[in-house]
Amino acid sequence: xxxxxxxxxxxxxxxxxxxxxxxxxxxxMVKLLPVFCGAGVFLLAELIRGxxxxxxxxxxxxxxxxxxxxxxxxxxxxxxxxxxxxxxxAYFIFGxxx
Numbered sequence: 001x002x003x004x005x006x007x008x009x010x011x012x013x014x015x016x017x018x019x020x021x022x023x024x025x026x027x028x029m030v031k032l033l034p035v036f037c038g039a040g041v042f043l044l045a046e047l048i049r050g051x052x053x054x055x056x057x058x059x060x061x062x063x064x065x066x067x068x069x070x071x072x073x074x075x076x077x078x079x080x081x082x083x084x085x086x087x088x089x090a091y092f093i094f095g096x097x098x
Contacts, residue, residue, distance in 0.1 A: 007079045014083025015090065022091035031088070038081035045073035 014034060022031050049070045 010079035011083040015087035018084045018087025019090050034084035038077050041077035045070050
């Protein structure tokens with residue numbers, strides 16, 4: 001529940017940013033940059049999780065901190081990816097008319 005409360009406003013911010021980025025940018029690679037950043041954040045979370053096996057190898061406060069970082073990266077990656085895709089779709093629906 002808390003992930004949705006934090007993730008939806010973040011996704012809305014990234015959707016608005018993606019919409020205006022698509023309106024201003026001329027290069028397709030620049031328009032897809034937030035999607036690549038979201039994928040990079042997901043990959044970073046999986047790399048950290050894979051290295052530490054969700055903090056099973058490390059006990060105590062360090063293990064909890066590693067797990068918290070992985071969860072925050074998952075949340076940020078999901079928000080960036082969802083917001084970028086929603087903003088990209090909104091640009092194709094509403095933005096090309098102008």
